[in-house]
Each structure stands twice: as structure tokens, then as C-alpha cells.
Amino acid sequence: MLQTTQESFPGSDSTDFPVTAETRKRVLIEIEKILPVEAVIKEQSERRVYESDGLSAHKCLPWLVVLPDTTAQVQKIVKICAEHRVPVVARGAGTGLSGGAMPHKDGVLLSLARFNRILSVDTNNLSAVVQPGVTNLGISEYVRSEGLYYAPDPSSQIACTIGGNVAENAGGVHCLKYGLTVHNILKIELVTAQGSLLTIGSDALDSPGYDLLALLTGSEGMLGIIVEVTVKLLPAPADVRLIMAAFKSTRQASDVVGDIIAHGIIPAGLELMDKLAVEAAEAFVNAGYPLDAEALLLCELDGYKDEVDSNCDEIMSMLSTNGAYELRIASSETERLNLWKGRKSAFPAVGRLAPDYLCMDGTIPRHNLADALDKIAALSSEYGLRIANVFHAGDGNLHPLILYDANNPGELERAEELGGEILGMCVSLGGTITGEHGVGIEKINQMCVQFTELELSHFHGVKSAFDPTGILNPGKAVPTLRRCAEFGAMHVHVGEEKFPELDRF
Amino acid sequence: MMSEEKWQDTSSQLIETVSDAYHHNKQLNITGGGSKSFLGSPGTSVEDSIITTSHCGVLLYEPKELVLQARCGTPIAEIEKLLSDEAQMLGFEPPHFGDCATVGGAVASGLSGPMRPYAGAARDFVLGVNLINGKGEQISFGGRVMKNVAGYDVSRLMVGAMGTLGLIMDVSLKVIPLPRHEITCCFEMQPDAALNKMLGLSRVSLPVTGTCYFDHMLYVRLAGNEASVRAARKSLGGEEYDQGKLFWRNLRDQDMNFYSQEDIWRLSVSPSTPIDTGTPYLIEWGGAQRWYQRLDREKAEQLAENGSGHATLFRTSSSEAARFHPLSPELAEIHKRLKYAFDPGRVFNPGRMYADI
Numbered sequence: 001m002l003q004t005t006q007e008s009f010p011g012s013d014s015t016d017f018p019v020t021a022e023t024r025k026r027v028l029i030e031i032e033k034i035l036p037v038e039a040v041i042k043e044q045s046e047r048r049v050y051e052s053d054g055l056s057a058h059k060c061l062p063w064l065v066v067l068p069d070t071t072a073q074v075q076k077i078v079k080i081c082a083e084h085r086v087p088v089v090a091r092g093a094g095t096g097l098s099g100g101a102m103p104h105k106d107g108v109l110l111s112l113a114r115f116n117r118i119l120s121v122d123t124n125n126l127s128a129v130v131q132p133g134v135t136n137l138g139i140s141e142y143v144r145s146e147g148l149y150y151a152p153d154p155s156s157q158i159a160c161t162i163g164g165n166v167a168e169n170a171g172g173v174h175c176l177k178y179g180l181t182v183h184n185i186l187k188i189e190l191v192t193a194q195g196s197l198l199t200i201g202s203d204a205l206d207s208p209g210y211d212l213l214a215l216l217t218g219s220e221g222m223l224g225i226i227v228e229v230t231v232k233l234l235p236a237p238a239d240v241r242l243i244m245a246a247f248k249s250t251r252q253a254s255d256v257v258g259d260i261i262a263h264g265i266i267p268a269g270l271e272l273m274d275k276l277a278v279e280a281a282e283a284f285v286n287a288g289y290p291l292d293a294e295a296l297l298l299c300e301l302d303g304y305k306d307e308v309d310s311n312c313d314e315i316m317s318m319l320s321t322n323g324a325y326e327l328r329i330a331s332s333e334t335e336r337l338n339l340w341k342g343r344k345s346a347f348p349a350v351g352r353l354a355p356d357y358l359c360m361d362g363t364i365p366r367h368n369l370a371d372a373l374d375k376i377a378a379l380s381s382e383y384g385l386r387i388a389n390v391f392h393a394g395d396g397n398l399h400p401l402i403l404y405d406a407n408n409p410g411e412l413e414r415a416e417e418l419g420g421e422i423l424g425m426c427v428s429l430g431g432t433i434t435g436e437h438g439v440g441i442e443k444i445n446q447m448c449v450q451f452t453e454l455e456l457s458h459f460h461g462v463k464s465a466f467d468p469t470g471i472l473n474p475g476k477a478v479p480t481l482r483r484c485a486e487f488g489a490m491h492v493h494v495g496e497e498k499f500p501e502l503d504r505f
Numbered sequence: 506m507m508s509e510e511k512w513q514d515t516s517s518q519l520i521e522t523v524s525d526a527y528h529h530n531k532q533l534n535i536t537g538g539g540s541k542s543f544l545g546s547p548g549t550s551v552e553d554s555i556i557t558t559s560h561c562g563v564l565l566y567e568p569k570e571l572v573l574q575a576r577c578g579t580p581i582a583e584i585e586k587l588l589s590d591e592a593q594m595l596g597f598e599p600p601h602f603g604d605c606a607t608v609g610g611a612v613a614s615g616l617s618g619p620m621r622p623y624a625g626a627a628r629d630f631v632l633g634v635n636l637i638n639g640k641g642e643q644i645s646f647g648g649r650v651m652k653n654v655a656g657y658d659v660s661r662l663m664v665g666a667m668g669t670l671g672l673i674m675d676v677s678l679k680v681i682p683l684p685r686h687e688i689t690c691c692f693e694m695q696p697d698a699a700l701n702k703m704l705g706l707s708r709v710s711l712p713v714t715g716t717c718y719f720d721h722m723l724y725v726r727l728a729g730n731e732a733s734v735r736a737a738r739k740s741l742g743g744e745e746y747d748q749g750k751l752f753w754r755n756l757r758d759q760d761m762n763f764y765s766q767e768d769i770w771r772l773s774v775s776p777s778t779p780i781d782t783g784t785p786y787l788i789e790w791g792g793a794q795r796w797y798q799r800l801d802r803e804k805a806e807q808l809a810e811n812g813s814g815h816a817t818l819f820r821t822s823s824s825e826a827a828r829f830h831p832l833s834p835e836l837a838e839i840h841k842r843l844k845y846a847f848d849p850g851r852v853f854n855p856g857r858m859y860a861d862i
Contacts, residue, residue, distance in 0.1 A: 124777040203775035204814030205793045208830040214661035218654045238710040262569040264682035307733030363650040395651040435652035461846025
């Protein structure tokens, strides 16, 4: 059995980056020439702050942390690192859930926290130019007085930064209607692995040549460092209405999701929470959820007022004829926000039920939702680990939260093994191992399940087109073929009845 | 409607043809229905074509999932018929430019119709692709689910790559509900006022799905449920235009006299860019897409750059002219390396996009 420890993946091995003491000394001298003293963090205790991102189960102390505040500084740092072949890992707010910003032990952790300004807002063209360290919610708050907002809204939007959103192609509860980050940005400024500055995308709706903006979005810091983002803004909808529907079974709630969408209405958000998640959220924020529900559906409609009115009527009647035993329309903005607050704080709420949890992110075709939830419940009993489900039902994007206690020997490993089984199931149902959180280091082994060696080698080709020496975020997102060989070749073909033996996870 | 018996899987022949070309240093023009053969440079004279029309058929269509997967040679018209039977549509309103247009060509060219600024571009609706790379190997990226961030987004990279990175064997697309009601309003206006009106329409939450300014007339398409369209129509004013459906279809397919001129430039610009009225023009996409007759290259590129965008020589009688806006040296270098990663022997459509791709 192969354990997933950070030491085991190529790229974190010091042999892959032979950074000698002499190299470190020279790199440090050069970096200190371009950054002020307080922007270079050498003390171990201060570097400790950066040793993990939102995936705290995986930690690694970086050799050096830098906090540049100009593009020119970032370019110079990358040039120095490229010359000495020292790894560079970019980091925003560190809220990512897949370990994409976990540092490299021989590398420079480049924090973009100081790139925190909104540079301009263009109300004619509905766009804003922002630095990567601006928070997701910060953009919407800044343009609210203009009647505009930035659509993608990951649950961590109060803290997560737009640079990280682009790197991970973040989604959120409203991406059913408004799309992911890739659908909502126009342009990025990118510092390449060679330290030059590239503009990808444009202020128009498309660009000449290949769609590099799409390729860069979700590339997990592997292809370049984003130093500026032009986001698309939308007019705030004239009317918003949130429906809460309680069900006595998760199957009923799951099945109605497909019915709503097939009916020709795309809600702004369509979210499902199971009993454990509802209880946790209710205890945490008093959202007003019915505690006797086996499943709770939140369905938000927005748009032009008359449209919302008639869609709301249609959906209400569909819900009530399909098993919703309690139906509520938020009667005020306060109530609407409170109902959302329960959903958006479900992760930390569930986090209070156990010392640790792992959040999975597999996505499946919607019609398999009910079966997948049954399967997850069966796996939960089999492993003796509780699982709460709170997820983007409209997108088929599951978020099983596996509860465990890292202090119990072997429990983290068991939780990871269980998570691996869930992801294997997602792939065999025709889905994917990650819908919006990214691969990072967390799901790097499962990449060998989803893709063939040949496909992975094309990813390596893309990587080397941008970063031939491989200094940017090494060891993340795309496994080496050697790693997959060690993990065991086990590409899962879509539609296979049984998924392969997964006991090697 | 083509019967299902005519649907066939010719992937093994396609793979063999590509593999053979790669091993014998031959080059191939990828050809679907040929409706977009005018797009891009003829490039170096490639004699051999690989015809994709025989590889056709809808592999999967699940209205409840809003997903459709089709082989590259499937005619778009067939797909649209299938979708409309379920009150759904392709959200990017792909231009046909002919009855024979295929879905493979629609995705490879990456073109989108009048709905683009309001619903999204071709690339926004692509969920996954099965490809043949330049060595004749079969690879698959993305999938059939709405959200997928595993690995680099190779599926979207294929959209608009003009076939230069791989032969798209089949593609999975997100589809959208067909609006239940649609009307077109028109307004006689001067260019500056029309542009301002288009910009204003983007700033409010109205069910607008198309805008076009041509020959002193601004056309606005409203679509959605009946209640919202009726209410929007009331607040918008203007004259109701009863030939709306035909108008938008002809606009989408460039089936208008305006496009029959010898050289047509497409400028993709920031929407608020002031309108240059020096030569005949047509404006779409809320100001973001502009078509011009009788521009010289220098002027076209200048206008595009003034609008922070780019220019394409979309239609021309010249076989020599470069068609796409030049790339910076750094970007050109990345393009070359990506080409190498997918098609190291430069088998597919050499020179169709840029001379060295």
C-alpha cells in the first residue's frame, strides 16, 4: 500500500531540485537587493504561517517566503529563481481546499497578499481591473453602488482572492446560471516562468490565436503567476427570490433537481444539504432550517421581476407535487441572506462536529445524484466515518465532508481512502474527481484514475510550453508518469459497471 | 432529419489516416461540411484532406442534464432540430454559413452568433472533447459534467484553434432551454446614440439576447418567458419588427448583402469603442463585434488596437493575405510550443491560422 505523503511525489524530492546551501545563499542575496527587509520572511516561526493552505492535512515549511508588491518585483524574483532553478509557489489567501498553495521545502513561497488594490472600474464596458490579492467579495462590494457585481461566489468569498479563484477556476453557489471563473474574466497579466510579462485575453470578448485565457484559468499556478485580472461585471438582477424546500428523503430532493432544469428554468442556484449538514448549519448560525428534514433544497431565482414571479410559481408547484413537505419563500432580504448563510457556512459548521474533515469535490451527471448519495452513505457505514453532504445539486457537484480525528492513528489514511473511493465512483459514473476545488496535491493520485498516460503526457506538454524547467508549483495538479506507475496504473473507463479495486488508495 | 441508420463511427479510419500522414510526413486539411472553408489562410498548399462528415451521429442527449454529445461530422442543423424538439438550443447560436455545417467545424472555428454577449461563446459551452492528436493517437479531455477542473482545460483550448491542435472526433456541449417567447424591437438612430443604447442595455437586468446596429437602425432581440418579454418590451419602447426571426438568422449566417463584398474585416473590440463611420459597417454584440467593408489592413488593425481588441480578415478574395491579428513574439512562441505538444509533425491545417503553426 502506498501512502500519500508529501515526500513521495517527484518535485518535492530535493533530488529533483538540487538546491544547495550555496544556491540558497546567492538567491537570498539577490532577492534582498530588490525587496525591503519586511517583505522577506526567513524566520522559521514566521514561515510556519504559510506551511499549508485550506487543506491543513498536508504541510510543508517553505525555505523562504516573499511578499512583493509590484509586478516588476515579481518578475525579478521569478527571474532569479529561474536562473538558479529554485521552485516558486504562488499563494493568495491560502483558502484553497486541495493543497495547491502548499509550499515546496526548497522553494520560494511567493505571497500576492500585497497586491490588494482595485485598479479601475469601467462602468461602460462592465469590467474591473483588479490585483490578484483582492478578495472575491471585495470586488462585488466595491461596485455595488453602481448596481453591479462579480458573479462567481465561492463559499470562502469573504477571504479568498481573485488570483486564487483564477488559478483554481473557482465556482460557487451561483455558477449554475452564471458560470465559473472562466466564464467571468476577460484578461489576465501573467508573469511567466522566465520572468516576462504577458497579457492573456483582452478587453474585447475574444482574442486572436489559441484560447490561452481558458487554458490558464484553473491551471493551479503551474503555468505562470497572475499579477492582474480584468473581471467581467454583471448588473445586479432586478429581483431575487429564494425558495427553501424540505424533503423526507434525499432521493426525492435529488430527483426534483433534474425535473426543475428539464422544465426550462435555470435557477441562479440550486443547493442541497443532507440531514447532518442541516443540523450542523442550524446549530452554527440559526439559519431557520427545519431540523426534521432528511434533505433541504435551496433554490434561488433571479432576473427581471415578471420572469421571477412566473418561474417562482412554476417551481413552487413542482416542488410541492414532488414531495416537499415544507416550502418557504424568503420574505425579506434578511431572511434570504440568513438562509444562504447556513449554506455558505456549512463547511465550518460541519467542522465543529469532529476534529477534522476532508472535503471531496467530485462531479457526476445529475441523474445519478440519488444513487451516488446512497453509495456514499454505504461507504460511510463501511468505513465507520460520518459524512455530511452539502453541495451544488444543480451542477451535480458533490461535496461529501468526511469527518475524522487525525489524533486517532490511521484515521486520516482511512478518510483519504474513503475519499478515493468516492472519487473513483464519480469517474466511473462519467464524472470528474474535481468540479471546482482543483487537484493540488490532494487528488494528484486520482488524476491517474481519470486520465491515461497519454493524456497526462499532453498535460506535461502544455506545462513545458509555458514552464520548460518546471519551477512553478512543482508536484501539483498533474502527476508524473512515474508517480502514477508507483500508484498503480488504474485509469477508469467511463461507464464501467464496477469500479476497479481501490484498496491501493 | 437524418435517420439513425446513417449515423456511423469512422473513428478507426480517421485515426489510420492521421497516423499514416504523421509517419509519412504528410499534411492534412481537416474538412467537415466545407461551409467555413473561407476562414483562415489557405496556408501552404496542402493537397490531402481528411473528411470528417462520415463520422457522424449524436452519441448522447439528455435534456434533463442539458448535455449533448455528438460526433464531429454531425450537421449543426440536425442537432438544432433534435434540441428544439425538447425546447432546448445551442447557447452560442453557432453561425452555419451553409446547410452542411458540422458541429466539429463549429467548435474548431469557435464562432458564436448574436447571443454571444448575453449567453456566452462557443468555448463557454464546451464540456469535453475526444481528439485525435497529430500522431494519430486518441485522447480525451473534459467530460459531460458542468464543472470539471481536473487537469488543464484542453477542451476549451481546442475551441477556435481551427483544427491546428487536433481533430475533434466528438464533443460534449452544454445546451440551454429555448426561450419560450421572443420579439424584436427596432429604433432608427444615429451611430453614437445607438452605441450608447446598446451599452445601456447591458447595464440593466433585461432579457436582451441580441443587438445589432446596421443602416441607421438598431435591432434589439428580447427573449425569455412571456411575462418578462412583454414587460421589457413596454419599458424599452421602439417599433416591433415582425421579421425578427429571419433577421437574426440571416445576421448569424451572414446571409445579407452587406457580407457579399470582397473583403470583410471583423473587429473584436471593447464595446464602448467609438464607432468609425469611414466605411460601411455593421455592429453586433452590444458594440463588441464590428464588421467592416473596404478597410485596408493597417486601418483595420489600428481601429482594433484603439479598441483594445483585434482584427480578422474574415472574408477575402486574396489567397495570400494573413487573416488573423499578429501575435506578440512571446505569445507566438507559446503557440508554437503548444502546437508541438499536440501535433509535433505539423500534420493538421498547417498555416491556416498563422504561418508557422
